[in-house]
Amino acid sequence: MRRFRPYFSYLKAVRGSIILALLCGIVYGAANGAGLPLMVKKIFPKIFDPEAARLTDWQLMLIALWLPTIFALRGVAGYFNSYLIQYAGTRILEALRLDYFRKLQVLPVSFLQRQKTGDLISRGMTDTQTLQTALTTFANDIFKQPTTLIGALGYLGYLAYTERGVWLVLVSMAVIPLCILPIRYVGKRLINRARQLQGQLGQVSERFSENLNAAREVRAFSLEEIEINRLRTLTNSLVVSQMKVTKYTQALTPSIELISAAGISMTLVYAYKTGLSLPAFVSIITALYTCYDPIKKLGALQNITKIGSAALDRLEVVLNAPNSIADPVNPVPLGRAQGNLAFEHVVLTYDNDTAALRDVSISIPAGTTCALVGPSGAGKSTFANLVPRFYDVSSGRITLDGVDIRDVSLADLRRNIAIVSQEPVLFNDTVYNNLLLGRHDATREEVEQAARDAFAHDFILTLPQGYETIVGERGATLSGGQRQRLAVARAFLRNAPILILDEATSALDSESEAAIQLALRKLVVGKTVLIIAHRFSTIRDASLILVFDQGRIIDAGPHTELYERNPLYKGLYNRQGSFETA
Incomplete structure (x- = not known):
């Protein structure tokens, strides 16, 4: 269990429930392992032995109460054991999923881009559930089942000491270690099948x-039929893997039961040879049977x-993934930045050794409207994404007001940056709460004023519940122009x-674009602005235009100068095409 030892810390928060559950498990095991065989040995002869002394009614009632007492103790202890373990397991599952989700929030964007969304969801839901089941089942059975086994073996030892010939019967217990063989065989083959199954669940x-x-x-x-067939292919493979896991897990119980039956048969032979009394024999069989049940459960x-x-x-893969973009140990306080940006010999190389930016150096003074221009894949979006540290530079540095952005806390840095993207993301919440993401402590008046500035207030009032309207997943109930205005x-x-x-x-569309362009003209005033756009009418009036090609800034300046001297810029401008972002 060394594999799970680092995760036993999840048990600390529920250790009170776990300890009480374990105590109940020990009581259950003792009542089950020793109580039942002892009852067969001590109680039944007093009732069925014709040579035994006649019992009074009170004695008979007390003896008869042994069985319900044992089962009541066993049942109550087993109930609270299961309930408390389930409670602890639910809490552990909650903590596991929160830690997993928390790690996803801080991992670099580059890590998330390398993973499949559905698979990450499967890990956070299915795999955490599986791990929780393993931890709680282990915490439950690791004491309850051995206690039952020890109780039964202890009773057999007691018989070996008190009964003539029982040592011969105890020889039959040698079959118990044989039960370990199918457990080891199944375990070795199951782990590979389980890994394959979990991976295929992620693919589905x-x-x-x-x-x-x-x-x-x-x-x-x-594409409906094509999609169905693609899923059918995956689910068919999933079924095969599930049945392989089932084959091994279900083979374990009958294997142990077969070995158990052989042991009981040997006991029967030895009992006959040694002339063992019926009560002793029945109690031994009960104890042996009680031994095999925890062995099955331990298997x-x-x-x-x-x-x-x-x-x-x-x-x-997620929990231990290195967080390459983290807060510095002693962050430099930034406060509200002026907005002076500088790239100094910046190089960014992705994991596949592809250079996205090559020796980029540029200064962008505060208040500059800077447009980024170039063909698809030239490095424009990568350049902009380095400012909020969605990625970190491979070499060189980026400064904000003279401070290396890696020396500033992420929260402090990103508090000074606002982003309006091509496809703004809205959460399945109210319009008001989606707007409040811009600044959590904003007042109602400030939220509504921001909506007016973005020409969104009027259309919001036409929605069924106004600002309290649920926008749907990713803002599905709104048009593209409406979503964009909320982002602005x-x-x-x-x-x-x-x-x-x-x-x-x-x-x-042209109407939405005109409204948003009007809002943006007001929004950019007094700010350092990085514009990634392929409509040159949007960027022609920028005070600084950077021309990117193959990860380098090949030219910089205002529109008129670049149009005259830079063939790439002139060609892009003349075509007035729509290009994909880098």
Whole structure:
């Protein structure tokens, strides 16, 4: 169990429930392992032995109460054991999922881009559930089942000491170690099958996620049957893996029972040879049977821990992933920045050794409206994404007001930056709460004023519940122009000194674009602005234009100068095309 030892810390928060559950498990095990065989040995002869003394009614009642007392003790202890373990398990599951989700919030964007969304969801839901089951089952059975086994073996030892010939019967107990063989065999084969199964569950989740996110495209291109067949292929493989896991887990119980039956048969032979009395024989059989049941459950526990280990392998891809973009140990206080940006010999190389930016150096004074221009893949979006530290430079540095942004806390840095992207994300919440994301402590009046500045207030009032209208997943109930205006309103509310406009109007109709362009002219006043846009009418009036090509800034200046001297810029401007962002 060394594999799970680092995660036993999750048990600390519920240790009171775990301890009480374990005590109940010990009581259950003692009543089950020793109580029942002892009853058979001590109580039954007093009732069924014709040579025994005649019992009074009170004696008979007391003897008869032994059985319900044992079962009542066993039942109550077993109930509270199961209930408390389930309570602890639910709390552990909550903590696991929160830690997993918390880690996802701080991992670099580059890590998330390398993963599949559906698979990450599967790890956070299915794998955490599997690991919780493994931890709580282990915490439950690791005491209850051995206690039952020890109780039964202890009773057999007692018989060996008190009964003539029982040593011969105890020889039959040699079969108990043989039960370990199928447990080890199944365990070795199960872990690989479990890893494969967990991975395929992630693939199915990813298939669902991708399909639902592309619902319009699936219908537009009549891909329904193709999508169904793709999922069918995955689920067929999933079924095969599930049945392989089932094959091994279900084979364990009959294997142990077969070995157990052989042991009981040997006991029967030895009992006959030694002339053992019937009460002693029945109590031994009861004790032996009680031995085999915890062995079966401990074998099942072995299987569960193997499956839990496979789930843990998948969770640790996230939980142990290095957070390369973290707060400095002693962050430099920034406060409200002026907005002076400087890139000094910046190089960014992705994990596949592809250089996205090559030796980029540029100074952008506070209050500058800076447009980023270039063909697709030239490095424009990468350049802008380095400012809020969505990525970190491979070499060189970026400064804000002369301070290396890596020396500033992420919260402090990002508080000074507002972003309006091509596809703004709205959460499945009210309009008001989506706007409040711009600044959590804003008043109602400030939120509504930001909406007016973004020309969003009027359309918000026409919604069924106004500002309290639920916008749907990713703002599905709103048009593209409405979503974009809410994004601009959030930027107004944030009022950050640095503004990044990433294709903010490229996908809008002319009416929405005109309204948003009017709002943006007001929004950019007094701010350092980075504009990524392919509509040159948007950037022609920028005070500084940077021309990117193959990860380098090949030219910089105002529109008139660049149009005269830079062939790439002139060609892009003349085509007035729409390009994808880098």
